[in-house]
Amino acid sequence: MNVTTFLKHNFRHFNAAALIDAAEGYKTHLDNNGKMMITLAGAMSTAELGISLAEMIRQDKVQIITCTGANLEEDVFNLVAHDYYERIPNYRELSPSQEQDLLDRHMNRVTDTCIPEMEAMRRIENVILEEWEKADQAGASFFPHEFFYKILLSGKLEESYQIDPKDSWLLEAAKKNLPLIVPGWEDSTLGNMYAGHVISGDIKNVHTVKTGIQYMIYLADWYTNNAKDDSTIGFFQIGGGIAGDFPICVVPMLHQDLQRGNVPLWGYFCQISDSTTSYGSYSGAVPNEKITWGKLGLETPKYVIESDATIVAPLVFAIVLGQ
Template sequence: MGKCKFNENWLFSQEFSPWLKPVPGNIYEARCILCRKSFKLGTMGIKAVESHMRSAKHKASKSGYRETAGISQFCSTLVSATPPRPSPASTTAAEAPDLRLITGGTPTIKAEKEMADHARAVAKEAVLKPSCALPENMPKIRGYDFNQGVDLRAVLNSYLTTGFQASSLALAIQEINRMIEKRLEPVEVEEVNESEESCGSSHKSGCTIFLGYTSNLISSGVRESIRYLAEHKMVDVIVTTAGGIEEDLIKCLAHTYLGDFSLCGKELRLQGINRIGNLLVPNDNYCKFEDWLMPILDQMVLEQKTEGIRWTPSKFIHRLGKEINNTDSVYYWAYKNNIPVFSPALTDGSLGDMIYFHSFKNPGLVLDIVEDIRRMNGMAIFAKKTGMIILGGGLVKHHIANANLMRNGADYSVFVNTGQEFDGSDSGARPDEAISWGKIRADAKPVKGSSDIAAAALLLAMALSSLKVAMLDHYSWCMQTPLWFSLSLWPRPSLCTPTS
């Protein structure tokens, strides 16, 4: 039968939708585009259509349609349908619909031209839809031009206009810049009171920065970047897991090696090799760690019994940093610079194994987590401003955020992880969820970067080290001038200044 079309009168009057829809029984259905009434077009279909077109309801719909939408733009719509081919085994010629009763004839040349013009106009309008004007100050996408040479500051600046997670990382750097600016603002000594000193927060700054990270970062080369931050006192509080403590200390005793993600676990186990992603840690490393740690635990038990020392996880870590006495260690520098390190799950790792084994040989060691939670929460409560830099998720993320809940939320926040929020986990939750809990202030501008932390943390550390030099130079100058004058000229340095 081929393709069939409406007759010229139906085409120009545009009373029916530009399609035919087959319904059971090989009867076709058409719909009036004005009043949405449907018709089954069989042998009596034309009469029903003509009757509807003369009805008052249809004429009223048509009049309203002309006033609102303008019927002229819908004229000459291409209307066609291909009826299903009847199966020879099940349908006879007498049962097939008489399409002549439906179509009424063949469209004229004029009608076909109108159809083509309309089709072109509809497609053009859809494809070339006009845009609204964007703000003049909206950043324009442009990457770094290496014809300018390699300039670290300029490369990091270009991240903001690179797009995707590069822009997220640039926003994270901006947020960290704001933390450091606030942290370097002078604070009057008399603002520190006895309550704060009892909470271990006598070190006062314009912004107390909490740094949290998971153990895998210490296992990796990110450890050296974190050590740099502790060495140069760029953070005030550290929170990590048991692995984040022990892996740093073990690296002072033996090496971790680069392997491959696809190495066979069974074969590695037979050889006494432990795999952390594509990192390899010989099991002998933990034997050396045990030999080093056991005498320290003995001494701690002795001091507890003879001197009445009440050990906490943070005091334990402080002692380990002192005993390791190695400048490669994060916790050596935390000890030297009096940066408290909190690890509420300290027994969840090799440290827990050693404490367990030691408890049989020399029982009695007690670690008080209550004193630690009072101390950490107090540091958040009495801080002038707080900032959170959280690399990874899980315990460290929630422990820092929950401490900031005690002060109605952190002022500055940066999360870097690859977690997603769709499983309801805290690890993957966006900062906006923390705002709902009061862990980030409602007027804050938190940033989450979805990135491999091993890459992102190195860039963040480079940005911080570059910024630190510039800001400390200016800060030293400020200290030689009147306070009101230095603050009035305080710059707003940023490695990622938005560009238009």
Template sequence: MSNKGEISQFIQKYFLHFNSAALVDAAKGYEEQLNKGSKMLVSLAGAMSTAELGKIFAEIIRTDKVHIISCTGANLEEDLMNLVAHSHYKRVPNYRDLTPQEEWDLLENGLNRVTDTCIPEEEAFRRLQKHIYDIWKEAEANGERYFPHEFMYKLLLSGVLEQYYEIDIKDSWMYAAAEKNLPIVVPGWEDSTMGNIFASYVIKGELKASTVKSGIEYMTFLADWYQKNSENGIGFFQIGGGIAGDFPICVVPMLYQDLEQTETPFWSYFCQISDSTTSYGSYSGAVPNEKITWGKLDIDTPKFIVESDATIVAPLIFAYLLNM
């Protein structure tokens, strides 16, 4: 523990049982993967960007402790929204007590609630919309096609958003990823606000659907990336459940079973942080061993599950990896 800071020493001393012990074991397992030269995929479900996970996740990216990300379209865009409209966000600590009328009042005031935090529609969505539309339109005019995250990278690196910045740029995980041109997979991007906005332009005949690359193209990209980077293993660190985790983890059985590339290695590490307990058919609540039957994990793959709030657990694990 000599090279570890106070946070890391604290959790090793006091987090000794149950979910707290699983947290420490998962952190040590993640570090062991990095030490042996394995790559790591981190998947972000839910609203981790609105939860401001970027404050520490950006440093994980800058220090090369993640090599590819899978995230929902919401996490992709909400990091940028927080960057340009942070002062307009509204926190609602008593969100459990809101009446339907009070929820309606938030809508009328352009505030879209995510648990205890309201995203301001006008300042967040609309500040991005004009600029991303220009980038979509320019690409289409040039006969170019890009992935959703690549369009976001272009938006960030163009500098057009700098006039709106309301937080320190170092706290934006998307900016850190853009600087490194880090690979990102965004399954189901069409389900996001920017995806909905893009669809509206397609319906109006202003853009072609083909200008933004599809989920199938993301999977083919991921398959190629996995094959090129799995020599020393690739670990899977899953925050939450849903499509952000299910989509990328399936690349292994696809390569092994569907393409019959039987030399494809299983994921070399697996950890899931989730508050979903095991129940009827729930993917988010499935224990890691279930993934053995689907050809995703091996019998001896290090497996961890921390059944707790990801906004508590993930920063502590990341702090451990950063020797904080």
């Protein structure tokens, strides 16, 4: 019995049924000439979602990704330093002194996984700094993800790979030059390092790395060129936060601020979140609320799966991939 057959036989009610419905809706959207954006919040890269997401990219099941700065960099950290990571299954029981011990060993904890500063963060900093300085000296500027694409495609890191490269979603995205949106990149380890290099004078022009407003302009152009009546864009949101909030707003901006009335609304929406429905919580808002903001329409297929994305997303992807 393959994964899809197992899921469709056993996942019949509640969040399990919502998973099946969302996955089938995803497939229908693509089959109807639609395109899909996937958004990544939380620590999906450190959770190694790349194992399934990379295959989605290879098989053209996703056409654009929005992610946090942490998810952008942490996929590459895992690529080059996986052997130095430490898993802590009893992370819920750690005392403050044990947390301090991890800090003293330069092991930065993300739930049950510790990222090694020297082998991961500083190794990438040394390589990407060369690209920052080169662009700065040339008076050029690029998006954060473009700098990552440069270092990945250059081959400079290949000798340091510690996982099968086919499980790195960012490497697969780089190979396809997949459009990426990284709002709030400054709120990341490399973003902090970049700010430090600007302060110290290593980088003369702070705008050598483009930021959020330029990403929104880029997304507005991409959406306008790709969203047509016969080819709408779907929105598959993993978690909440800026990775979801930022890109979904491109539609009301196009309609209300640029007066482009012929741009279709998002054509599919699914959110995987463990945030329960609540007042005042964006991540806990039901999809229908987005109708009032001009993001989704009455007829937009809408799904919410209230569960752990590290469990749910690979299963949805398995159905979409026909596994």
